[in-house]
Amino acid sequence: MAAMAPGGSGSGGGVNPFLSDSDEDDDEVAATEERRAVLRLGAGSGLDPGSAGSLSPQDPVALGNSARPGLPGEASAAAVALGGTGETPARLSIDAIAAQLLRDQYLLTALELHTELLESGRELPRLRDYFSNPGNFERQSGTPPGMGAPGVPGAAGVGGAGGREPSTTSGGGQLNRAGSISTLDSLDFARYSDDGNRETDEKVAVLEFELRKAKETIQALRANLTKAAEHEVPLQERKNYKSSPEIQEPIKPLEKRALNFLVNEFLLKNNYKLTSITFSDENDDQDFELWDDVGLNIPKPPDLLQLYRDFGNHQVTGKDLVDVASGVEEDELEAFTPVISNLPPTLETPQPAENSMLVQKLEDKISLLNSEKWSLMEQIRRLKSEMDFLKNEHFAIPAVCDSVQPSLDQLPHKDSENSGQHPDVNSSDKGKNTDIHLSISDEADSTIPKENSPNSFPRREREGMPPSSPSSKNTVHFDKPNRKLSPAFHQALLSFCRMSADSRLGYEVSRIADSEKSVMLMLGRCLPHIVPNVLLAKREELIPLILCTACLHPEPKERDQLLHILFNLIKRPDDEQRQMILTGCVAFARHVGPTRVEAELLPQCWEQINHKYPERRLLVAESCGALAPYLPKEIRSSLVLSMLQQMLMEDKADLVREAVIKSLGIIMGYIDDPDKYHQGFELLLSALGDPSERVVSATHQVFLPAYAAWTTELGNLQSHLILTLLNKIEKLLREGEHGLDEHKLHMYLSALQSLIPSLFALVLQNAPFSSKAKLHGEVPQIEVTRFPRPMSPLQDVSTIIGSREQLAVLLQLYDYQLEQEGTTGWESLLWVVNQLLPQLIEIVGKINVTSTACVHEFSRFFWRLCRTFGKIFTNTKVKPQFQEILRLSEENIDSSAGNGVLTKATVPIYATGVLTCYIQEEDRKLLVGFLEDVMTLLSLSHAPLDSLKASFVELGANPAYHELLLTVLWYGVVHTSALVRCTAARMFELLVKGVNETLVAQRVVPALITLSSDPEISVRIATIPAFGTIMETVIQRELLERVKMQLASFLEDPQYQDQHSLHTEIIKTFGRVGPNAEPRFRDEFVIPHLHKLALVNNLQIVDSKRLDIATHLFEAYSALSCCFISEDLMVNHFLPGLRCLRTDMEHLSPEHEVILSSMIKECEQKVENKTVQEPQGSMSIAASLVSEDTKTKFLNKMGQLTTSGAMLANVFQRKK
Template structure:
């Protein structure tokens, strides 16, 4: 009501009196002790903007808002400041204020409050982008300055990468995609031919990603839904039949923006899942906004050119590190998932199969493929597709590719529902576990372990247990050093989370056997390898509850065998093991004593109860009311 009164007054009296009579009221209360009053000041700066002299708007009012954004402690006040800044941006016509506007946008984006950041995306950025478009700065200054900031961040090295800042810049860039598309449409060769006829195909509901606010809706940016429909029809026709000659705004996207983005993506560390997810979402929004023809003819070819996947190219991959970089998961999850027709899914499957083959045959790290699987696997809609890719690996002629497929199953087990695990994952792993190549069989162990850790179906667990038992008990594998290493490593990883019965009846007895046989190992470095791995596994399992019987029969004897190895191989490990053994022996003794004293302690607790009752009845006699009882426990002031 107060704001409506101020606006009615401002309309009536004109700019000069608003400046002289109303603005000082705001200025004086900028540091008022009540946040509600400061909120009113922040909101009135925006509400009164249209009725102020333009010099005052871009000087005094802008300064007031800048001060409040930087200094006000209340989130709701800064949120109102950001919204008012959006309104001010819509009225400022002094190009010299552009830099100040950009700095205010960055300040708002970096705010610690989510409310303020949301308001920045919903109001400030669309308003600032509209002004930048008016000035002709969107493609020449605003987007390039954000890209340069991203590049500078990445130059600091992946270990000191400030992920929060990267998110901030990328999210701003993402909010600029709709205005950028607006610029491309409004500066196209066909704009003079736009007519709002009745035969324009209506825009599909899913044609554009959902805008963060109405101000980010492309229809709003270009004027109306009808105008957008007419422009889109000509846009698609132009791309399909007439090309991009003379279309500078689109050529800038194709020749400047995309290559720079793809180059940035190639410098991101695959291990940074947050960055991958952010860039993936950015490309997804870009491709969805610019449409299918653009994605197929302009975006995909640029990625394909860099990734150059082909059978002949396998040897070159060893030197072509790009396949091990973030480019692979971002292309797979940000570009190839944009559209969901049959041919799009086929392209994604084919791409992942090619990456799997090329990385395997060139002995390259699998991180980029794993990252693609993790990002896609987060969405159940892609589980079938990922299993199709892996089945291609299972039946591949090269043992290297089959090994990779076996290792990739481990990533899928946790996210996929149990029916798919039973129908598709376990059969594939069983196939691989009888592979002619021992290396392939060994590669299935981590996935089998993860199944033991995550699945609850009894018969499925039994099948997996039988398979692991055959690895451990078949004489064929008696001297398989790398198989034993993989099994011990897997036991250490999944043992603490697996069901207790499996741990007690399977994991601990087998670790005991492996520790015993390692005492007989004559090859020094093999003995050290296994001892090191056993040490890791026992350390992980020592925090579990282990029954006395298992502790006495398997856990302690296994630890003692391991101590024998470490006495010869690593004295510092031997010290730790001795204290672990002492601790376990104490636990066993205490439990035995505890049981013997069980009957005594029950009697003691009964006596304890009796004493408690007596004490409480005494307290009751001391005080006549509950209030006085409370006073007994209050400290003297």
């Protein structure tokens, strides 16, 4: 074994079986480096192994007395590695030290060396491979330390192959280690304890843990790689970003994480801790504590502040701008060089803002001059080209020999591309030069991509090009080869080139386009074949190509086909795709003009008008509006209007009709034929009456304002449009005495409401001061709440006028005119005051006051009218007209006032539509006074309270008026007249439902309790409905108990025993609130007291009173029968009460008796069923189990069926 070691070629057992080939290579490289080190230290001055300066393996001091016999090769290698003079020892290589430590089993020292090298970034392959090999740490059972394994001679002894370390599988200092170096936890020195049985289990547990951690790491790395690959920008896009710096490259995930880390670090450094916490929460997938979480092996950049400061040290280069029509030749640039060089020297270096502005202005001027120059040159070039084309139109092209012409067709296109330029191409054939002269015209240059165009070549490359003029044609001349081959031989020879023009595609490929016209022709032929093969999701990418070809193609038939493809490009285009097509159609229309739009685009729309897909019809409807500005006005007001009218009347899709309405609005903005006014009005009425809310909303937002603007121009807004709508409302009210069509009323009234902004704009524009409204000096600000919020921008008064500044000036003059000078000579405003308002007030008086919807609609209309025309107009023009009609004074009180104006809808509409427009203190006082007067007059005249109730309902819907209404009612509570107090008590019932419980407890209940102790019995009775409503809506226990006590006093106090009207009111209240009241209140109070009242009614002598009570009891019991009633309550109170009621009905109302008998029978059956079910409780479990078993079997059988739906249906058919 000792003899094999020095030789270095032995293949004995001394070779470590775990070392790979790369390890052997590393050893050889290390040995070579050691020999070179010896030569550098000086030839012939080898180190004596026995000298003091040497460090050999046999040195007991140097190597800890770990020398072993039989390693002379190693000793000599170490001696050579430490070669040098005796005085200055050579520097020992780290690899040699590592090898020595491993040989001598100083594994912990080697591990520490490996860790330090790893941390310093100088990882040693020998140590890495050793510690990553789990076999080096597995103990072989039964092998004592220092002995080789049985049957392997010298396994633990000599290292073969030039001093390589021996196998350590049997070393005495071996560690029992798990198969990984990922954690030091797997080094367990305690495994050699006496308890040897746990050794395997512990090892398996550690290995499983490490395996799991490794898998998680791999998974995380794979996820990072996947994300990086997904977001990797393609090569072509990166080129685009580099060539066009203004295009922002999308942020990469790694960049985003790095920026997030820097931003969070900046926030923390500057004490924005809350912002940092929020930022961390929004990026919960990132650990901001550790930079390594951003990515692997990524250096941390400086903080944001340092980056910002460093940015100022870099000079930002300006962008080179050229005109889009042409490039810039270098000789022109050289011509401008002296001009730029003669600029002031201050422009050469960055100076303050004025210098940079001067540079920018000069550069802009140069760019403008360049642009003008190139546009003029382009016009000259095109004119010359057209002249030459006309001259050479009949000129015969020189014939080319048949033997040469195929070679022209087959000339590889890539040669011209690879050359990068167009000089004379010289080709050598047997020493003979053949010149091929290529003359390319400017037209061809315009079709060459920029990177291949002459403008992009360096000057030295372009100097060799032949001069080309616009007059030169795209002809290529070939010289005949100086050969004597027959043309047939040439043709046969060239036939071996695998080219074919037999197919359509081959024909297109073989003919290279040589002009813009031929390019368009080629695109027109190819696009119909390309489109069907493009994915549906990507077809919108073809829209620019189709439109450009359709725009420039000379053949009308081809253009029609291309536009047909455009409109049929996508089967069901979504919103974005339709917008793209519409954008293209508008660009096409701008380019080709109105004649071609009419002849080419409109027929495509007409074809799709009845398409089965609504998305296609939607495209047609939107196209009509988008193309309206680019159509001839005759077509706009005839054909397009007819198309839209047909779609509005016939199309069933709401979305299509909505788009039709918007397009009609655009048409109304461009139409100028007065004869179409009445047709537009009919379309307006049809749109307003559409069953779809979407269509009606679009009508108010787009169509109606546009139509109103046209009507204003024609002078028909006041004289026709508004008056016609008012007349239709009056006609509805006349015809609807027995049943008003509220939908149509809402339709007409909402249209009038939408016309208010247009009416006010007309008043301002026709005012006496309109000529004085000039914008000069400081413009006054318009209050935010001056106008109601418009439904759309087209209903904004400032939009109609032209600007908010102009409107502000007009408003200032408007208020001044109303306050100081009046309305003399102001025809448009006088029409509003003298015709519109009186007619509206007359209509309001005809409305049924009990129709809550109508009252609400008119209230909103007057509110918008008053807010739009302003506070001065409301106070001086609107309120006086209402007050003249209402005439609120106690002198007019008489019994005949019951049919007066106070009982009509004028009262609630004036109160809620006019008096609530402004909310200053004087306005609120006026409203309170008006309501108090109305309540007093109606009460004293014994008139119906419907108008007052309508006012309370409308105002009570807004919590802002609850306090005000309670103030009005308190006025009634303390009024001297019992009639007014009684009215106030009844009004509380309407107010309780909308008021919060705090106000109920503090204001309502005290007032009701005050009224419940009123000397007048009628006032006390009037409080009962309000108490019942409180029991129905309030949930506060304390409040409910107070109300319950008050109702109990009404029922149990002897003074009320004979009060028939009180009992009737209580029964009616119980029937109304019982089903919705708290169950405990219903069970413990309502039903037992109904039972008592039914018993007392059996003893009533007066039949009329008995029947009255019985009828109300019947209604109450019918309402309560739908509630859940417990068995005890049913037996003790509900059924006995029904039986008492049946006794009354048998004598007074037999038809009710039949119904009561069925109700009693049904209740008795419920009680019997509950009684019968209780003993069968034990049987119910078995029955349920049987039913579950049956259900499971049935479902299993159903799950096994694999037949069709038709066969499955036959399973349930009865056999015949």
